Every structure is written in C-alpha cells, then in structure tokens.
Amino acid sequence: MKPHAEEVAFYQLLRGELNKTIPAGKTAAERDQAVRDLVDRSIASQGIVDIFHAAGIEKPDISILDERFLQEFKSSEFENLRLKLLQKLLDDEIQLRQRTNLKKYRSFKEMLEEMLRRYHANAITAAEVVRAMIQIRREMQSEDKRKAETGLSDEELAFYDAIAGLGEEAFDRKFLCDLVREVVQAVKRNLKVDWTKPHRENVKAAVLAEVKMVLRRRHIRAEQFQFILNSIMKQAEAMYEDYPMAA
Numbered sequence: 407m408k409p410h411a412e413e414v415a416f417y418q419l420l421r422g423e424l425n426k427t428i429p430a431g432k433t434a435a436e437r438d439q440a441v442r443d444l445v446d447r448s449i450a451s452q453g454i455v456d457i458f459h460a461a462g463i464e465k466p467d468i469s470i471l472d473e474r475f476l477q478e479f480k481s482s483e484f485e486n487l488r489l490k491l492l493q494k495l496l497d498d499e500i501q502l503r504q505r506t507n508l509k510k511y512r513s514f515k516e517m518l519e520e521m522l523r524r525y526h527a528n529a530i531t532a533a534e535v536v537r538a539m540i541q542i543r544r545e546m547q548s549e550d551k552r553k554a555e556t557g558l559s560d561e562e563l564a565f566y567d568a569i570a571g572l573g574e575e576a577f578d579r580k581f582l583c584d585l586v587r588e589v590v591q592a593v594k595r596n597l598k599v600d601w602t603k604p605h606r607e608n609v610k611a612a613v614l615a616e617v618k619m620v621l622r623r624r625h626i627r628a629e630q631f632q633f634i635l636n637s638i639m640k641q642a643e644a645m646y647e648d649y650p651m652a653a
Contacts, residue, residue, distance in 0.1 A: 471492070489525070496542060518539070556579065559590075569582065581624075593638075613642065
C-alpha cells in the first residue's frame with residue numbers, strides 16, 4: 407500500500423471535499439463543475455506537480471499525450487478530474503505558443519474548446535477528447551519540425567504562415583523564408599511603445615511604409631501585394647501589441 411499512499415490520501419481528500427461541496431440531489435453537470443472548481447483550488451494551494459502526480463499523471467507536460475496514455479486513460483477512474491488536468495496542460499502550452507503564431511494556435515484552442523463543449527454536453531466521451539488532445543500535440547510537434555526545416559524562428563514562422571494563405575506554390579520556400587526574415591526585421595526596426603493605439607497612428611504608418619518597401623524590393627506582384635501586406639500587418643499587431651515586452 408505504501409507506494410499508493412499519496413494517491414489514496416488524495417482521493418480521500420477529493421471525496422471528502424466533494425461531499426462537503428455538493429449536497430445530495432445535485433445534477434451531474436453541477437457535480438462536474440464542482441470537480442473542476444476543486445481542481446482549480448487544489449492547483450493554486452498545493453502546487454501543480456503534486457496534484458498531477460496524485461491524479462496518476464506522470465509528469466505535468468504535454469509529452470504524456472500519446473496512444474499509450476490514451477489506452478491507460480480508458481481504464482482509469484476519475485476521468486473528469488484527469489481530463490481537467492490535461493486541459494490545463496494543453497491550455498498552458500497553447501497560451502505559451504499563441505503569441506508567436508496567432509492563427510495556428512488559435513485554431514488549436516478553438517478545437518480544444520469545441521471538444522470540451524461536446525464532452526460536457528455528453529455528445530462525446532472523455533477518451534475522444536483525449537484523442538483530440540493527442541492530435542493537437544502531434545500537430546505542435548509537426549510545427550516544431552517545420553521550424554527546424556525552414557530555419558525560421560517562431561515569430562518568423564508566424565509571418566510565413568500568415569503569408570502562405572496564398573498557397574506555398576505561389577512562391578518557393580527559400581523566397582518566402584527570405585521575405586519573412588526581411589519583413590520581421592523591418593517591422594521590429596520601427597516598433598515603439600503603444601504603436602497599435604489610435605494616438606500612435608504615425609508609428610503604425612511608419613511600420614506599414616517599411617513593409618511596403620520590402621514587398622516592392624522583392625517584386626511582389628500587384629494582385630498579391632495587398633493580401634500579403636494586410637496579412638503581415640495583422641500578424642504584427644497581434645504579435646507585437648505589447649511591445650517592447652512582446653518583442
């Protein structure tokens with residue numbers, strides 16, 4: 407029993423807290439919410455590593471999300487608790503990455519939120535949510551591989567993706583990589599505090615003018631020019647809104 411003493415103590419604590427928190431007669435949805443609230447309080451008071459360990463999750467990072475973990479998850483107890491902890495892991499990772507690639511990681515966040523909404527509506531199982539989480543993790547790994555292949559930084563890859571809405575066949579990879587490197591340098595040279603605010607329109611105009619110069623030097627065709635310009639500026643405003651902290 408000794409190796410499992412911490413786990414047993416945790417679940418006894420969980421049961422006791424739930425009995426105090428949830429009077430008899432509450433609905434399943436109210437009980438689920440109580441579990442989520444309890445996890446949030448426990449993470450704040452006990453520390454994230456301790457509560458993940460007690461819930462049977464080996465380590466608090468998304469590397470645990472694989473097919474082996476899914477099979478173990480299907481046979482485990484307290485799926486609501488474990489799912490809440492997994493959600494926190496993935497939410498934190500997405501939040502960390504989102505500022506460097508708004509479009510890509512916003513789509514991951516929306517996917518996760520939709521799966522959780524369907525789970526709480528009893529439309530899908532917890533295991534199906536975990537499978538979606540595993541897919542998101544795989545796509546993140548693919549992003550890391552793509553970054554290594556292109557030699558671009560996180561912020562450069564975000565601009566690459568913003569421009570690639572035209573389709574990568576519009577430019578070869580080397581041209582596009584060289585373009586975004588020059589664009590990022592041009593944008594960052596002209597950034598100033600509060601540059602996205604209405605009272606700093608002159609700063610935003612300077613950034614816009616610099617980006618236009620880069621696109622003209624690169625001989626971007628007229629039918630592509632405005633799309634690329636708009637995509638770059640939208641990404642720049644999202645990524646560098648809190649300049650200089652975000653740069």
